[in-house]
Amino acid sequence: MSTHSGPRVAVVVVAAGSGTRLGAELPKAFVRLDGPTLLERSLYAVRGMRHAADAVLVVPAGRVEEASAIAVAVFGRPVSVVPGGATRQQSVAAGLAALADDVEVVLVHDAARALTPSRLFDAVVAAVAETGHGVIPGLPVSDTIKRVAADGTVHETVDRSALAAVQTPQGFPRDQLLAAYAAATTDETDDAGLIAAAGFAVTVVPGEALAFKITTPHDLQRAHDLIAPPSQPTTLPRIGLGTDTHAFDPSAELWLAGLHWPDEPGLSGHSDGDAACHAIVDALLGAAGLGDIGGIFGTGDPRFAGAHGEVFLTESRRLVEAAGLHIGNVSVQIIGQRPKFAPRRREAEELLSGILGAPVSIAATTTDGLGFTGRSEGIAVFATALLR
Template sequence: MPVAALIVAAGRGLRAGGDGPKQYRLIGGRPVLDHALAPFLAQPAISLIAVVIGAGDETRYDGAVGHIADARLSSPTPGGETRQDSVRLGLEALAEAGFDGSVLVHDAARPFVSAALIGAAIEAIGANGIAAIPALPVTDTIKRIDVAGQIAETPPRDRLVSVQTPQAFRFEALLAAHRAAFSAGLDGFTDDAALMEWAGHPVATFPGEPANLKLTHPEDFIRAGAPAAGNLVVRVGTGYDVHAFTDGDHVWLGGVRIAHDRGVLAHSDGDVALHALTDALLGALAEGDIGTHFPPSDPQWKGAASHRFLSFAAQRVRQRGGRIDFLDLTIVCEAPKVGPHREAIRQAIAVAAGIRVDQVAIKATTSEKMGFTGRREGLAALATATIRLPEQE
């Protein structure tokens, strides 16, 4: 089933401060909207990407994402007075383009959405039918107050969740719900899931990600962006991984599926390149290793795509106010040949880590037919990550 992404970037973002809409402010030298679009553009399952922008923001939009040369990114659609209006107008534009399938609705104010979460949204709507949204358990105690400001209720938090985007829907059902709400004069829905609930549709949930932050207040930008250079210290981490060959017809290297006469023996997809890079970042953070966060004893990681691990480690850097400067990777094997896939691997790593391609280096070598790699018993990867973190007093 075709999948479209609708990125909502029409808000003014007044609570965030600054001189203009928050989706055009810079984080790490790139506009927030550019960050938000990148992982959707990297998802091959998405056939169409539409952005809803504010009235008069055409020049800002072109300056932010005009460099993107991807035929799936359509011309922007002007939004409305509210988020609900903007989503409806974006859906109508997709309908006029003849789209029918599933749609992911995402707020541009969440620029750290990961490729893994987008993949989970696509998988969830495929499995659950009408609507599925990412949700996180609530850790704070929640109170409901009355009109006088007094506590009226303390609901049990084990049944409460906070929700994020991207939210996934069957396109026809979401468009019909928006049209019905518009005809009824209802415009107070804060997200599309609430509108679908009003329309009588069941809404499923799937795990969200703590790193998928929404930029709302000025301090959110301080946490998301890099501090002044003088307050950052350089850290370097290294990573190493190895996997033995077994029966199969492909291997995963750096997020790229490469045809081969063998597979690898692993709990996840066995991507030695991404495993080594993940350990290098976690090492620079002094936050354990890949097995600490994704233990092979946990069945949820069986067959998991390893770009999820690298995205997690990269987000940990950003959560601590840091930045990734460079990722350097060496792959050791007699076969398959890495050279023909080098640029695709660099691109996949850059997307998963949320950095530029020129911040990723790939080298490949053999072990001159010595050792286990020389005997074609497996393959290995060594990685170095250079990051900067705020200096601790």
């Protein structure tokens, strides 16, 4: 919330430009940016300052009444609105003439810098109060700068370390700014130029990327892109969980995680009973919203009698990719007393990763003798799949 601690501050918002380069049929400050006008958005920043500030608006002569209504809507009270002059310097002078007598610090801001955040206004006020002289925000120049002749001939490369791209709001002690305007004999491109010409000090504080000037249609589109919500919601990863359990069948061969395990009791099931592959299939189908292994492959289809896990995994991958998704990774947890899985973990991970075209990690654990897995009656498997 705004406070009145510190010097009395006023912000002169310069909004008298024609908007010719913007290609608009009305003055630039009254062009709308996703609803509010550029002028309104500039006033939002003034309203949001921590330091209480009066606003003085300088607008085209035919827009005084409209601007006054905008200011009342933003601030909830009338503010000073004056017609501008033929040049920016004349417009600022008109705004300065409307300042209250007790204002000590003046900020001059271009309404065309409509996305400038309130924190930059506060930073400039604080710096003026601390230094006692003019303060302007600026950004380092990142492009290589060349000094060229009128015919385009390059004369030299300018040392950009000594350059800054200056912005608004620019802040000054009131008496210095008034003195500079009174002594002005030429038009300057900004108020800091007048201050420096009058012999007063000016320093630069860090500017804001959002304080860029909206001058061309490209600038207006850039501003729109910065504040407009995404046209589509962000697509999040999809996660599926699958589980499978099979009892041991000493008469069957053991297939687990795509590998054959000789001399180990097999797992009962219509196919090869590979609980790890079946759990992965359910995780993949679940993440893709395609159902489960029973719904896709059936529980007694003769085509899959004795089929190995690779068959189910390959078809599941095809279905997932046909749905416009691809597999990010799969994690598998095998629970059982046997077989001893660690010696073949890498072999199983490489095999399954190759089938799915994505990383597969496998861990195995026991239940310390508890439950049917602890009694070596079967194996349980949990799998998690992430799709993108």
